[in-house]
Amino acid sequence: MKLWLDGGLQDIDAARVSVFDHGLTVGDGIFETVKAADGRPFALTRHLDRLTRSARGLGLPDPDLDEVRRACLAVLEANPMPLGRLRITYTGGHGPLGSDRGDRGPTLVVALGETTRRPDSTAVITVPWTRNERGALAGLKTTSYAENVVALARAAEQGASEALFANTVGQLCEGTGSNVFVVLDGEIHTPPLVSGCLAGITRALTVEWAGAKETELPLDALERADEIFLTSTLRDIQAVHRVDGRALPGAPGPVSAKAMRIFTERSGDDLDP
Numbered sequence: 001m002k003l004w005l006d007g008g009l010q011d012i013d014a015a016r017v018s019v020f021d022h023g024l025t026v027g028d029g030i031f032e033t034v035k036a037a038d039g040r041p042f043a044l045t046r047h048l049d050r051l052t053r054s055a056r057g058l059g060l061p062d063p064d065l066d067e068v069r070r071a072c073l074a075v076l077e078a079n080p081m082p083l084g085r086l087r088i089t090y091t092g093g094h095g096p097l098g099s100d101r102g103d104r105g106p107t108l109v110v111a112l113g114e115t116t117r118r119p120d121s122t123a124v125i126t127v128p129w130t131r132n133e134r135g136a137l138a139g140l141k142t143t144s145y146a147e148n149v150v151a152l153a154r155a156a157e158q159g160a161s162e163a164l165f166a167n168t169v170g171q172l173c174e175g176t177g178s179n180v181f182v183v184l185d186g187e188i189h190t191p192p193l194v195s196g197c198l199a200g201i202t203r204a205l206t207v208e209w210a211g212a213k214e215t216e217l218p219l220d221a222l223e224r225a226d227e228i229f230l231t232s233t234l235r236d237i238q239a240v241h242r243v244d245g246r247a248l249p250g251a252p253g254p255v256s257a258k259a260m261r262i263f264t265e266r267s268g269d270d271l272d273p
Helices: 044-058 065-078 146-157 201-210 254-269
Strands: 002-005 008-011 029-037 083-091 107-114 121-131 162-167 172-175 179-184 187-190 227-232 236-243
Touching (some): 044 065, 065 083, 065 107, 121 146, 121 172, 172 179, 187 201, 201 227, 201 236, 201 254, 227 254, 236 254
Parallel strands (some): 121 236
Antiparallel strands (some): 029 083, 162 172, 179 187, 227 236
């Protein structure tokens, strides 16, 4: 296996990032996860645009997108696999043991891991912790992921694959690594970006292709929804058959199933929508 580090491909066993890298010491970094099927990345331009937005939100220099794109293609070519998780990580680079940044410039790592297709439906839970829709990191895809690790571990303990958060005012927000959609009276709704949720790539395409509405929703919309589904880069669209103790029989339901078909068709027709 080879990854991209310091401007070129390196063997995965020999690649090294400094123990003083700000991404390690204080979580000062951003990332993107890109789905790659048979060596072809999906929606790479959208992911790179979001990488830049996250960098600016964190106060990092704009990434060199030509280098990032070149790195992605080089890593994919060097590591052929049917379905891969392409991970782009961009950090503040070598820095002091504190919140101040150093002056050596950012670190860029692009790596690839093999993955498999997710099941058509899954179980989720809600957690008592909240997303801060007014926080400095709201809407940014940063490497400060510890609260997601804690919440996802709670989900795994309860036989679920995802945990859903409300924000500080009790509105439905997002999952640890997914956006959430609910079907109410035949219409698809998803929390708006002002809720503090990440501007997911698959979320945006689902809103556009399936006609979902961005709606402020209370957390208990999960108790009233006829159908629920998640979206993310590696899930695409995945129905929910259980939320906490509530079962949703027959998942995916008709609205979710239609959205799944539309997404599969549209994404198959255009790899960089």
